Amino acid sequence: MLLESVPNFSEGRDRATIDAIGDALGSRARLLDVHSDPDHNRSVFTLAGEPDELLEALVAGIEVARERIDLRSHEGVHPRLGAADVVPVVPLVAGAMERAKETALRLAERVGGLGLPVFLYGEELAPGRGPAFFRWGGVEGLAERMAGGELAPDFGPGELDPSTGTVLVGARRPLVAFNVNLHGSLEDARAIAGVVRESGGGFQGVRALGLELPSMGLVQVSMNVEDVEAAALHEIVARIEHEAAERGMELVGSELVGLMPASAVAAAAGDALRLEGFDSSRVLELRLLER
Amino acid sequence: MLLESVPNFSEGRDRATIDAIGDALGSRARLLDVHSDPDHNRSVFTLAGEPDELLEALVAGIEVARERIDLRSHEGVHPRLGAADVVPVVPLVAGAMERAKETALRLAERVGGLGLPVFLYGEELAPGRGPAFFRWGGVEGLAERMAGGELAPDFGPGELDPSTGTVLVGARRPLVAFNVNLHGSLEDARAIAGVVRESGGGFQGVRALGLELPSMGLVQVSMNVEDVEAAALHEIVARIEHEAAERGMELVGSELVGLMPASAVAAAAGDALRLEGFDSSRVLELRLLER
Numbered sequence: 001m002l003l004e005s006v007p008n009f010s011e012g013r014d015r016a017t018i019d020a021i022g023d024a025l026g027s028r029a030r031l032l033d034v035h036s037d038p039d040h041n042r043s044v045f046t047l048a049g050e051p052d053e054l055l056e057a058l059v060a061g062i063e064v065a066r067e068r069i070d071l072r073s074h075e076g077v078h079p080r081l082g083a084a085d086v087v088p089v090v091p092l093v094a095g096a097m098e099r100a101k102e103t104a105l106r107l108a109e110r111v112g113g114l115g116l117p118v119f120l121y122g123e124e125l126a127p128g129r130g131p132a133f134f135r136w137g138g139v140e141g142l143a144e145r146m147a148g149g150e151l152a153p154d155f156g157p158g159e160l161d162p163s164t165g166t167v168l169v170g171a172r173r174p175l176v177a178f179n180v181n182l183h184g185s186l187e188d189a190r191a192i193a194g195v196v197r198e199s200g201g202g203f204q205g206v207r208a209l210g211l212e213l214p215s216m217g218l219v220q221v222s223m224n225v226e227d228v229e230a231a232a233l234h235e236i237v238a239r240i241e242h243e244a245a246e247r248g249m250e251l252v253g254s255e256l257v258g259l260m261p262a263s264a265v266a267a268a269a270g271d272a273l274r275l276e277g278f279d280s281s282r283v284l285e286l287r288l289l290e291r
Numbered sequence: 292m293l294l295e296s297v298p299n300f301s302e303g304r305d306r307a308t309i310d311a312i313g314d315a316l317g318s319r320a321r322l323l324d325v326h327s328d329p330d331h332n333r334s335v336f337t338l339a340g341e342p343d344e345l346l347e348a349l350v351a352g353i354e355v356a357r358e359r360i361d362l363r364s365h366e367g368v369h370p371r372l373g374a375a376d377v378v379p380v381v382p383l384v385a386g387a388m389e390r391a392k393e394t395a396l397r398l399a400e401r402v403g404g405l406g407l408p409v410f411l412y413g414e415e416l417a418p419g420r421g422p423a424f425f426r427w428g429g430v431e432g433l434a435e436r437m438a439g440g441e442l443a444p445d446f447g448p449g450e451l452d453p454s455t456g457t458v459l460v461g462a463r464r465p466l467v468a469f470n471v472n473l474h475g476s477l478e479d480a481r482a483i484a485g486v487v488r489e490s491g492g493g494f495q496g497v498r499a500l501g502l503e504l505p506s507m508g509l510v511q512v513s514m515n516v517e518d519v520e521a522a523a524l525h526e527i528v529a530r531i532e533h534e535a536a537e538r539g540m541e542l543v544g545s546e547l548v549g550l551m552p553a554s555a556v557a558a559a560a561g562d563a564l565r566l567e568g569f570d571s572s573r574v575l576e577l578r579l580l581e582r
Contacts (some may be wrong), residue, residue: 002579032578054303092579174575180565189332234563259575268560271526273470274545280576283552284465287323288293288339288383289580 003100004048004090004174005029005058006258009065010080012041017068021045027058035257039213040222041076044084044177046258048092051103057247058087059110062167066116070163071139074094077211078222079135081142082147082165084111086131087170093197098170103124108169112155112177117146120154122170131168132207137163176225176264177257178233180240186212186250188220192243203239204229205206228264234271262286294391295339295381295465296320297549300305300356301371301456303332309550315355319348328550330504331513332367335378335468338550340395340541342394349378350401353458357407362430368502368514370514371457372433375402377422378570379413380462391415391462399460402448406436413417413461422459423498430456434559467516467555468548469524474538477503480510483534487512487527494522509543519555525562533559553577 007025011017018036022045026133029049036043046070047057062084069083089104101124108118112117117135119134120126133141134151143160145151152158153166160166182189194200195207205226221240226233241251262280270278280286298316302308309327313336320340328332338348353375360374376389379393382388392415399409409424411417425433425442429543434451436442443449444457451457473480481501485491488499496517504511512531532542553571559568571577 004575008463032575045554046575065391074535074556084295092575124547138369140426178564181429225424234560237564246361251565253567256569256573259573259578262574262576265556265560267573268563269556272563274527274542275547276487276544278547281549282324282547284323285580287550289576 001050001090001096001099002048003051003054003096003103004092005054005087006044006046007058007061007087008085008091009043009045009061010071010074010076010085011065011069012036012076013038014041014277018043019123020068021061021064021164024060026059028051028060031259037078039076039211039215041074042078042101042291043078044257047120051099054089055107055110056102056106062087062111062116066164067115071165072162077213080136081134081139082116084100084167084258085103086121086168086170090170092174097124097171097173103161104169104171108155111167112153112171114156115157116156116164117153117160117166118155119151119166119168119221120166120170122172125169126170130207131268132167134168142166150256153256174261176228176233176260177223177238178225178253179220179222179257180237181213181216181218181220181252181255182244182249183252184219184244184247184279188247188249189221192240193221195214195243196223196239203236205230207238228261228267232267232271233264292341292343292387292390293339293383294387295343295383296345296378296393297335297337297381297484298349298378299376300336300351300352300360301362301365302332302360303331303334303367310335311359311407312352312355315351316348317440323448324549328369329447329547330367330502330506331369332365333366333369333371335548342390345380346394346398346401349398350405353378353402357405357455363453364558369457370429370506372430373407373458373480376456377412377461379458383465386512388415388462388464392396395462396458399446402458402460403444403454406459407455408444408449408451409446410442410457410459411461412459413463415462417461425457425459443455453482456554461527464517465552467519467524467551468514469516470511470513470546470548471510471528472504472507472509472542472543472546473477473535473540475510475535475538477501477510479538480539482538483531484512486534487514487530490558494527496521497527516521519552523558523562524555525559535560
């Protein structure tokens with residue numbers, strides 16, 4: 001049974017470190033995609049493998065990140081808490097969530113054994129505790145909450161090394177990490193993020209941040225879309241385009257972080273082509289590969 | 292090496308005949324899709340298999356069609372020349388065209404041996420002779436051209452039985468059969484078909500007909516899109532929508548006949564989502580299934 005993982009590491013600029021992490025991951029499981037962003041200063045790897053392969057790959061990648069990344073000198077517009085920041089294990093087929101959760105728990109224990117504090121996150125393993133719950137206040141804030149007894153890691157040491165931080169480990173369903181880049185002000189990007197995210201009354205299952213992209217001279221609405229059936233990507237893009245136009249901003253283009261599930265691709269295509277009910281079962285290659 | 296075939300049979304209403312053809316095809320190769328249209332009075336089957344499997348499946352399906360379909364009592368808005376009307380063999384991977392052509396030639400010979408006149412069609416096996424070359428004048432016109440010595444079938448008898456007609460056999464690259472349905476007059480549908488098809492100066496590799504759909508009270512621009520890289524489906528839909536608006540017609544929706552290659556789905560999604568350069572290599576399931 002194949003599982004997926006999409007670990008996020010806090011390095012998006014230094015090619016040698018990104019490659020070293022990729023080598024550690026890719027020599028033990030199948031590395032499907034690497035997305036590095038210099039403004040976020042973050043790299044998102046997509047890998048797949050049998051549970052044991054995935055586990056060994058992630059442990060090896062996290063070890064490399066711990067050696068090579070120092071959060072104290074880290075600068076980047078995306079919030080983070082660890083050199084290996086957030087590591088979700090993702091089921092790829094219906095019914096595989098239990099296996100994903102079990103693998104995430106084994107991973108959390110192994111990473112704790114490396115001497116890194118590990119927090120479980122997300123609805124499946126820590127209900128009510130998403131990444132944002134841990135991230136407010138940054139690494140310093142988290143260190144204080146740990147020192148003050150408010151938060152204790154699920155695995156590993158009770159104190160946080162400011163160089164390597166903590167690792168958030170979870171299990172979740174597939175999501176789409178999707179950014180829309182705009183000409184305009186950070187304030188407006190934040191306002192649009194506030195409109196589209198679920199917590200602002202926007203789209204169900206959408207988390208969104210407004211960020212600045214200094215290297216590109218742009219701003220960004222950076223999103224995780226947790227349920228592409230509840231919130232179609234093309235509707236989110238249309239909404240952002242509308243909100244941007246109202247603020248006199250220009251939509252420059254979108255950016256996919258990692259890979260997109262076929263269901264989301266088919267939904268967007270079906271809308272564009274006016275094909276009602278079109279879904280991934282109508283994609284030739286996917287039908288061929290079914291058995 | 293898997294090949295695909297998309298045989299078109301001249302029966303879109305009688306469920307027993309459609310099922311009998313589907314059973315003959317599907318018991319010998321993998322039947323991926325059946326699209327039956329009562330107005331066209333035509334069914335399009337999509338199947339895949341190793342060359343020998345595909346050959347046997349198609350011969351069996353054509354035998355069933357010959358027994359069960361009588362063109363003399365056939366009514367339908369789509370032009371046709373045979374009970375089994377047009378049978379393309381399609382390579383699914385680069386470099387497989389030679390195998391597709393060889394399989395099409397073996398099929399043509401076998402079908403000729405069943406006592407049906409077979410014409411090879413299309414650029415790969417009969418350059419300059421597309422389906423339209425054979426179809427003008429209908430079955431009667433073709434029978435006259437054969438009787439007058441203008442046309443001689445490539446396989447099978449030199450005379451045409453008006454009940455079963457002829458079979459066009461070819462090899463071609465994958466195409467998308469795609470219809471757009473509109474409220475309006477047949478005259479306007481034909482005019483729009485004339486604007487979008489290549490021969491009218493429209494999109495490269497697009498063949499289009501304007502048809503009436505009496506059962507739905509609509510008209511249709513019925514298309515074959517031969518090269519979705521040269522002519523993107525979303526651009527064709529946008530053009531039809533524009534032409535329809537200029538004529539005061541309403542676009543009701545589109546319809547896919549058969550399955551769509553992932554490249555076309557990804558191109559339409561990428562455009563809708565403003566993802567420049569997005570292609571099928573970014574679709575998770577397709578990446579997973581690569582080896």
